[in-house]
Amino acid sequence: MMKTSLWMRIDLAVRRLTPLLITLGLVVLSQVPMQLPAATPIAPALALIAVYFWALHQPDLIPAPAVFAIGLFQDILSGLPIGLNAFTLLVIYGLVVSQRRYFFGKSFIVLWWGFATVAVVVGALEWAAMSVLSAQFMPVLPVAVEQLTAAALYPVVAYIFVLTHRSILREA
Amino acid sequence: MRHRPEHILRITAPLRGFAHRFAYVFLLAAALGILLLGRADPHIFQRARTTVTDMTAPVLDALSRPAVTISHVIAEARELARLREENIILRAENERLLKWQNAARTLLAENKQLQELLGFTPPQDATSVTARVIGDSGGAFVRSVLVNAGRREGVAKGNAALSGKGLLGRVAEVGERSARVLLINDLNSRIPVVIERSRERAILAGDNSVTPRLLYLPATTSVQVGDRIVTSGHGGAFPVGLPVGVVSAVSDEGVRVMPFADATNIEYVRLMDYGLDGILNDADEDGDAVAEGNRNKRRIRR
Structure with missing residues (x-):
């Protein structure tokens, strides 16, 4: 009896950690050189998708400190100024969590549209921050392309998270 | 009894909400603080950076292998399709290169004799480490790659990174088993170069696009599309004459190099x-690519 309950608790803990682990995995994955011929290097903002999804569906699985950690990890791996993603991801997290009520029971298209908006906001925030930090205007096109790619990729990554979410809910 | 949990919840919920909000604002401020602190002194987080990168390097190393394999398969299929065509082109090129080889041999011998005549001391031989690219940040704001060799393999900050064809960039950060190479088209990259034909000096400045710009060319420059650009060796970061690229566009907006x-x-x-x-000799200023670039510029201007 004791044993099973302990195992169940471990099992539950692992399941609750899954979203965070998957997100960290996605951050690493987005750094892998894809060697695509003639493709300009565009790392899709996979972490952004993850933070948006979980902030919307179950923010307690990725609390603010986890968002902070994800952002720092991404900054370090991608060679960006440390704190940039930590900041933008937290802003988005706060924004989405506060607007959760609006998204309740809405169709997938609405959620997708919501993400596209978030991607634009993040793109603008990062662009502004980088322009200020480097004291010159950064080119806009690469950011725009990056955020559009992220928006286009949303359904695929969201689907993986939907499956993950279901498996967590089943147990909890 | 049934009401109690609800009752407790009613008391603790606002408290927890407050704690959450406080934690959120605190983290937001911390992120902003780190961002500004890192801007003021880029060395503060150097160690954290290399440690985390080192820890992730083996994972990236393993992950990058299948990606490379897939791209190889695609490339091979493509090559197979136009093998005959390629063969003809390669034969023609081989013939041309043999002529060049002859010319190079003659020049080499001549150069050696002339150097002996002048009592010229040749520059120190270079040592090299070959590393695999395991991480490609590929974001919208930085152009750098992670490679799977670090201090352990003898890599040092400031090393020149070359592909088979020319200069790629230089080592900006070194960890124990990984290093970050700042590419020449990164916004922070400034490289003293010279136009091979006219010997005019310039600075090759990246702007995150595929083709970096040439800055500080003399006003009367005769630069034209197709000119080869090589490193000038000024500033002591790179040796003289590493191939960098060719001028791809000359216009009012500036000179671009492919x-x-x-x-x-x-x-x-x-x-x-x-x-x-x-440019890396003062130990306390060894991390900031921007500062290095700026100092580079100063040296050249002098």
Whole structure:
């Protein structure tokens, strides 16, 4: 009896950690050189998708400190100024969590549209921050392309998270 | 009894909400603080950076292998389709290169004799480490790659990174088993170069696009499309004459250079140590690419 309950608790803990682990995995994955011929290097903002999804569906699985950690990890791996993603991801997290009520029971298209908006906001925030930090205007096109790619990729990554979410809910 | 949990919840919920909000604002401020602190002194987080990168390097190393394999399969299929065509082109090129080889041999011999005549001391031989690219940040704001060799393999900050075709960039951060190479088209990259034909000096400045710009050319420059650009050796960061690229556009907006090395599709890099420590010699200023670039500029202008 004791044993099973302990195992169940471990099992539950692992399941609750899954979203965070998957997100960290996605951050690493987005750094892998894809060697695509003639493709300009565009790392899709996979972490952004993850933070948006979980902030919307179950923010307690990725609390603010986890968002902070994800952002720092991404900054370090991608060679960006440390704190940039930590900041933008937290802003988005706060924004989405506060607007959760609006998204309740809405169709997938609405959620997708919501993400596209978030991607634009993040793109603008990062662009502004980088322009200020480097004291010159950064080119806009690469950011725009990056955020559009992220928006286009949303359904695929969201689907993986939907499956993950279901498996967590089943147990909890 | 049934009401109690609800009752407790009613009391603790606002409290927890407050704690959450406080934690959120605190983290937001911390992120902003870190961002500004890192801007003021880029060395503060150097150690954290290299440690985390080192820890992730083995994972990235393993992950990058299948990606490379897939791209190889695609490339091979493509090559198979136009093998005959390629063969003809290669034969023609081989013939042309043999002529060049002859010319190079003659020049080499002549050069050696002339050097002996002048009592010229040749520059120190370079040592090199070949590393695989395991991480390609590929974001919208930085152009750098992670490679799977670090201090353990003898890589040092400031090493020149070359592909088979030309200069790719230089080592900006070194961990124990990984290093970050700042590519020449990164916004923070400034490289003293010279136009091979006219010997005019300039600075090759990246702006995150595929083709970096040439800055500080003399007003009366005769630069034209197709001119080869090589490193000038000024500032002591790179040796003289590393191939960099060819001038791809000359217009009112500036002069653009197409690098020989294709930064979008690198698999292996050679990290060369030429025994130069020019711009990196003061130990307290060894991390900031921008500062290095600026100092570079100053040296050239002088």
